[in-house]
Amino acid sequence: RKEVEQDPGPFNVPEGATVAFNCTYSNSASQSFFWYRQDCRKEPKLLMSVYSSGNEDGRFTAQLNRASQYISLLIRDSKLSDSATYLCVVPPISGGYNKLIFGAGTRLAVHP
Amino acid sequence: GAVVSQHPSRVICKSGTSVKIECRSLDFQATTMFWYRQFPKKSLMLMATSNEGSKATYEQGVEKDKFLINHASLTLSTLTVTSAHPEDSSFYICSARVALDNNEQFFGPGTRLTVL
DSSP: OOSEEEOOOOEEEETTOOEEEEEEESOTTOOOEEEEEEOTTSOEEEEEEEOTTOEEETTEEEEEETTTTEEEEEEOSOOGGGOEEEEEEEOOSTTTTSOOEEOOOEEEEEEO | OOOEEEEOSEEEEOTTOOEEEEEEESSSOOSEEEEEEEOTTSOOEEEEEEETTSOOEEOTTOOTTTEEEEEEETTEEEEEEOSOOGGGOEEEEEEEESOTTOOOEEEOOOEEEEEO
């Protein structure tokens, strides 16, 4: 099993839709998680950290399910500008703070 | 704050030449920087961890003699792709960690390398 797995998509949704992505991770001891956003041919940018209690920032909600070892990202009222690839990131326990493991990303395409 | 720059943003070179990519932390000091590579439609893969004042730590399968990393100051790390070949064509991205107790990394804008 890969350390971090994501559905590559693409998810094609109309403006205003609600869309959710999941990301599964293999190391049950992982403590912190992130969602990054990457636009085409650009660098990744931190979107949200994922806490045990969940995290909400405007239209974006991130949640953690430790029992099933996945994190989720929910986007409400999708905008055209949300079109991007969303990367799930998990720091490995053994690597300490020195490494981030990136999922391959889920591509979102929001259309008018 | 936490701005990371890279130079050049794009480079095209002939097979066999060496290419140097610079990564700078503009408004903070970074004792640790990271070099990633991303092939089209693939995930970012960590190549090496660059430590100021010491040797870089390379990930398994990454040739240290081919990808030379120098982290001579707290704000600059360089990656030199030696004797580049077409299969080295990729998107190279650096990142820096702001705080020792924080996993968050800030990424440079990336360098697109094309080897002819």
